[in-house]
Amino acid sequence: MTAAIAAFVVAPAHAAQPAPGSIAPDFALKGIDGRNIRLSEYRGEPVILHFWASWCGPCRESAASLDALATKSTTQVVGVNLDGSAERARAVADSLHLQSPTLVDTQQTVARAYDVAKLPLTLLLDADGAIRASWSGVVPNPAELTPQLDRLRQP
Amino acid sequence: MKSIAFLLVLRAARLAPVVAALALCGSPLTALAASEGEATNLQTVDQDVQALKKQLVDLNRDLFKLEEELLYPASTQVAVFLSVDVGTFFALDSVTLKVDDKEVANYLYTEREVQALHRGGVQKLYLGNLKAGSHEVVAFFTGKGPHDRDYRRGTTLKVDKTVGAKYVELRISDREASLQPEFVVRQWE
Numbered sequence: 001m002t003a004a005i006a007a008f009v010v011a012p013a014h015a016a017q018p019a020p021g022s023i024a025p026d027f028a029l030k031g032i033d034g035r036n037i038r039l040s041e042y043r044g045e046p047v048i049l050h051f052w053a054s055w056c057g058p059c060r061e062s063a064a065s066l067d068a069l070a071t072k073s074t075t076q077v078v079g080v081n082l083d084g085s086a087e088r089a090r091a092v093a094d095s096l097h098l099q100s101p102t103l104v105d106t107q108q109t110v111a112r113a114y115d116v117a118k119l120p121l122t123l124l125l126d127a128d129g130a131i132r133a134s135w136s137g138v139v140p141n142p143a144e145l146t147p148q149l150d151r152l153r154q155p
Numbered sequence: 156m157k158s159i160a161f162l163l164v165l166r167a168a169r170l171a172p173v174v175a176a177l178a179l180c181g182s183p184l185t186a187l188a189a190s191e192g193e194a195t196n197l198q199t200v201d202q203d204v205q206a207l208k209k210q211l212v213d214l215n216r217d218l219f220k221l222e223e224e225l226l227y228p229a230s231t232q233v234a235v236f237l238s239v240d241v242g243t244f245f246a247l248d249s250v251t252l253k254v255d256d257k258e259v260a261n262y263l264y265t266e267r268e269v270q271a272l273h274r275g276g277v278q279k280l281y282l283g284n285l286k287a288g289s290h291e292v293v294a295f296f297t298g299k300g301p302h303d304r305d306y307r308r309g310t311t312l313k314v315d316k317t318v319g320a321k322y323v324e325l326r327i328s329d330r331e332a333s334l335q336p337e338f339v340v341r342q343w344e
Contacts, residue, residue: 036263036265036266038265
């Protein structure tokens with residue numbers, strides 16, 4: 001019992017993944033194009049927030065499919081790259097021809113705030129910045145996303 | 156805490172007639188009401204809703220002020236603000252603030268935020284507590300300087316914290332003579 005309490009006390013503080021319905025934690029990061037972007041500045045429209053890294057195969061696939069969805073349906077997709085290197089992130093984004101903004105979380109601070117345990121992590125945020133759906137470790141199907149986005153766009 | 160409870164009770168008492176009016180509004184009786192009286196009633200309900208919204212905004216402001224007073228009492232309060240005056244020789248990217256060699260704020264500015272600062276906005280960069288005595292405030296500014304070159308500058312200020320609240324302003328301005336940006340730190344009592 002004592003050991004269990006000690007383990008609990010000694011365990012480092014760990015941010016839990018934001019629950020559906022809660023407001024997505026705000027952050028500002030530098031993009032691969034050098035621009036700084038703050039998540040809360042997208043309030044007023046639905047946003048797909050996508051955490052990915054170049055070493056993760058499914059991440060590349062989901063980054064490309066979400067980017068295609070963004071281009072096709074004028075949906076705002078914001079990618080957060082966890083490679084730790086802006087050059088590496090830029091090279092991979094260029095090779096995938098990504099048009100959506102790709103931000104670089106070099107210090108992994110945003111990844112910690114969102115408790116990213118499995119990649120890719122995709123979150124669907126509504127116009128108020130609240131989390132409406134999330135997909136961890138799997139590539140969300142664009143066919144599944146489109147009706148959800150349409151519902152979020154309805155007044 | 157008692158004052159918050161009192162405020163809430165007071166608000167609840169004030170809101171009771173509005174809630175009753177809203178409840179009546181949704182009942183089937185409304186459908187049977189005469190059309191003339193209906194318009195007047197709707198107007199009254201609308202006024203009540205507006206009053207209710209105002210009361211909520213007031214309550215929120217009161218609670219915010221109370222929270223700030225409790226967390227940052229005037230005797231220990233230190234606030235650091237940032238403003239930009241002209242700023243044609245420097246495009247702000249980020250500011251890192253250290254108090255007594257401890258990083259207390261690190262802010263990355265978006266294009267929209269920089270524009271707001273250029274239009275005269277003042278940002279509260281940091282609000283914290285410091286005990287009376289001498290303290291060192293260091294601010295590092297990064298961005299693009301003249302000729303679009305990467306620019307990083309630090310500025311230091313010795314702050315003598317007394318009994319009252321201390322306000323520090325970091326101001327970015329232009330030094331026309333040398334065509335360079337200038338970083339000014341001022342204390343307000």
